Structures are given as C-alpha cells and as structure tokens.
Amino acid sequence: MIEREILLEKMKTSPYKPMRGKIIQAYMLTEKEKFFRIELENKINLGHEPGQFVMVSLFGYGEAPISICSSPTDKGYFELTVRNVGLLTNALHKLGKGDIVGIRGPFGKGFPIDNMFGYDVMIVAGGLGIVPLRSLIRYIMHNRNDFGNVQILLGCRTPKELLFKDETKEWMKRAEIKLNCTVDRADEEWQGNVGLITTLIPGVDINPARTYCVIVGPPIMYRFVIAEVLKKSIPDHQIIVSLERRMKCGLGKCGHCQIEGVYVCQSGPVFNYAQLKNFKGECHEKAA
Ligand SMILES: Cc1cc2nc3c(=O)[nH]c(=O)nc-3n(C[C@H](O)[C@H](O)[C@H](O)COP(=O)(O)OP(=O)(O)OC[C@H]3O[C@@H](n4cnc5c(N)ncnc54)[C@H](O)[C@@H]3O)c2cc1C
Ligand code: FES
Numbered sequence: 001m002i003e004r005e006i007l008l009e010k011m012k013t014s015p016y017k018p019m020r021g022k023i024i025q026a027y028m029l030t031e032k033e034k035f036f037r038i039e040l041e042n043k044i045n046l047g048h049e050p051g052q053f054v055m056v057s058l059f060g061y062g063e064a065p066i067s068i069c070s071s072p073t074d075k076g077y078f079e080l081t082v083r084n085v086g087l088l089t090n091a092l093h094k095l096g097k098g099d100i101v102g103i104r105g106p107f108g109k110g111f112p113i114d115n116m117f118g119y120d121v122m123i124v125a126g127g128l129g130i131v132p133l134r135s136l137i138r139y140i141m142h143n144r145n146d147f148g149n150v151q152i153l154l155g156c157r158t159p160k161e162l163l164f165k166d167e168t169k170e171w172m173k174r175a176e177i178k179l180n181c182t183v184d185r186a187d188e189e190w191q192g193n194v195g196l197i198t199t200l201i202p203g204v205d206i207n208p209a210r211t212y213c214v215i216v217g218p219p220i221m222y223r224f225v226i227a228e229v230l231k232k233s234i235p236d237h238q239i240i241v242s243l244e245r246r247m248k249c250g251l252g253k254c255g256h257c258q259i260e261g262v263y264v265c266q267s268g269p270v271f272n273y274a275q276l277k278n279f280k281g282e283c284h285e286k287a288a
Contacts, residue, residue: 018102126217
C-alpha cells in the first residue's frame with residue numbers, strides 16, 4: 001500500500017509523465033504547417049521562457065520536441081506550430097479542437113531575455129525559425145519599454161510558405177518595429193524583396209555594442225547569416241542561435257541530443273556564438 005502511494009506520488013511529479021493538453025484552436029497556417037492553441041488542465045500556465053520547447057506526445061505515435069510559439073505573457077494557454085514531416089507530426093495534423101495531446105516541459109534554455117533588457121534587438125528568422133522567434137517577438141511587444149529598437153528580418157522560400165502572414169502585416173504597421181521580408185522565389189502577387197535572407201543584413205543599421213542579434217532558421221542558413229552578422233561587429237555573446245537535435249528525454253538523461261558532451265536539450269537549444277564556436281563547426285552543419 002505504502003509502495004503504491006509512493007509510486008503514485010512519483011508519477012505525479014515525474015518529468016516523464018505527460019500532462020493533458022486540450023486543443024482549443026487548430027488551423028492550417030500553410031500547406032505544411034498547422035497551428036495549435038492548447039490549454040492545460042485548470043488553465044495552468046506553462047511558465048515558459050521564449051525559446052523553450054515542450055515534448056508533445058500522442059498515444060501510439062510517439063513524442064517530439066516542438067518550440068512554444070506563444071509568449072509567456074499570453075496567459076491560460078500556449079501555442080505550437082507543427083510542420084508535417086513524419087509519423088507523429090502527420091498524426092498531430094489530423095487533430096482538431098477538443099482533442100487531447102500529451103505535454104511535457106517546458107524544457108531547455110530560452111533566449112537570454114534578462115541580458116537583453118535595454119538593448120536593441122535584431123531578429124533573423126528563416127523558414128520555421130520564426131516559430132520560437134514569434135514567442136520572443138510577442139514578449140518584446142508586450143514589454144515594449146524594456147527593449148530598444150527592434151528589427152526583424154524574415155525569409156522563406158516562397159510567399160506561400162510565409163508563416164503568421166496576418167501577424168506579420170500587423171508587425172509591419174507598428175512604427176517602432178522595422179520588418180523586412182524576403183523570399184527566394186516570388187510569385188505574381190509578391191511585391192516584396194526577392195533573394196536570400198543574407199542580402200537584407202548589409203542594409204540594417206545597428207549600433208553593434210548595444211544590439212542582440214537572435215538568429216533561428218534551417219541548418220544551411222546559420223553559416224552564411226552569422227558570417228554577415230559578424231561583419232557588423234556584434235560581440236560574440238550577443239549573437240544568439242537555437243540548435244535542433246534529435247531528442248528523446250528532453251531532460252539531459254538519454255544523450256540523444258549531445259554535441260561534444262553538451263546536452264542541447266538542457267544547455268540549449270539556445271546558445272550564443274561564443275559557445276557555438278566551441279562546437280568546432282559541427283553545429284554549423286546541424287543547427288536548426
Ligand atoms: C528543440 C526543437 C524544437 C523543435 N521545434 C519544432 C517546431 O516548433 N515545429 C516543428 O514542426 N518541428 C519542430 N522540431 C522538429 C520536430 O521535433 C521533428 O520534426 C519531429 O520530431 C518529427 O517527428 P515525426 O515523428 O513526425 O517524424 P519522423 O517520422 O520521426 O521523421 C520524419 C522525417 O523527419 C526527420 N526528423 C525527425 N526528427 C527530426 C529532428 N529533430 N530534426 C531534423 N529532422 C528530423 C527524420 O529524419 C525523417 O526524415 C523541433 C525540434 C527540436 C529539437
Ligand atoms: S534529449 Fe535526452 S539527453 Fe537530451
């Protein structure tokens with residue numbers, strides 16, 4: 001009897017035990033990405049930092065790390081954006097309002113918001129990279145006086161793949177935020193920039209000493225974007241990236257996410273460039 005009670009107590013507090021997350025809103029953002037607003041029991045807040053992720057599970061399909069795209073200032077729910085790439089994400093795409101998913105977390109280290117207070121912020125988002133960065137952008141907007149100038153550079157392959165289109169339009173209208181968007185290939189309706197995201201960086205006017213540059217995007221993007229950003233003389237510890245690794249536990253136990261002895265799920269996924277350089281270039285190939 002006592003043993004059973006101990007077991008139940010342990011399960012209650014175990015970081016391996018998923019919480020019940022109820023989908024309260026779900027819709028397709030693009031052909032491949034679906035947006036979910038999720039409520040935990042009793043509407044408790046996740047209490048996350050922008051840049052952190054949760055492990056999302058579905059019985060019979062498995063579990064995957066997914067970045068939280070809402071801000072901690074959005075209360076009573078949190079939001080995720082899922083790209084359909086395989087077994088679990090395909091099953092998640094079939095879910096809608098009222099369905100239940102398993103949620104563990106939040107895990108990892110988020111963007112260094114406390115250090116960023118009072119600084120200008122330059123955000124470089126490529127493709128799905130806007131997902132964790134949306135959390136940061138919303139946080140900054142809800143605490144606008146705590147930050148200096150905000151510049152957002154947004155890039156994706158085609159206009160159809162642009163995530164959070166309506167929100168992006170709203171951000172563009174705000175006088176205190178500069179937003180530049182580019183696509184690799186335009187369609188007939190596209191009136192914005194055409195070209196890689198790196199082409200937008202030389203035109204950005206910043207004071208390097210008082211700027212944090214936060215970059216999230218596909219692996220191929222990092223090397224080229226960081227090279228351009230370094231030309232602006234931003235100090236290494238003020239260049240921030242988020243890495244993607246295969247993850248299982250999210251807790252620094254299984255070792256799946258290791259880079260040279262560093263557990264990305266715990267010490268990351270957010271790192272600064274000074275830390276990134278210690279990964280001897282390997283992470284430039286595999287950063288997300
Ligand atoms: C910290 C972190 C945050 C993430 N945030 C998001 C997010 O916000 N939205 C989102 O859609 N995805 C995100 N991902 C990626 C997501 O976890 C994978 O796409 C997911 O695990 C795929 O699961 P699946 O069962 O659908 O695919 P599987 O059936 O397991 O695999 C399908 C294909 O995807 C590839 N794949 C699987 N996992 C990964 C991975 N971690 N990295 C690269 N390729 C992979 C496989 O090689 C295979 O080609 C994140 C990953 C990490 C580590
Ligand atoms: S995912 Fe298990 S140690 Fe990082």
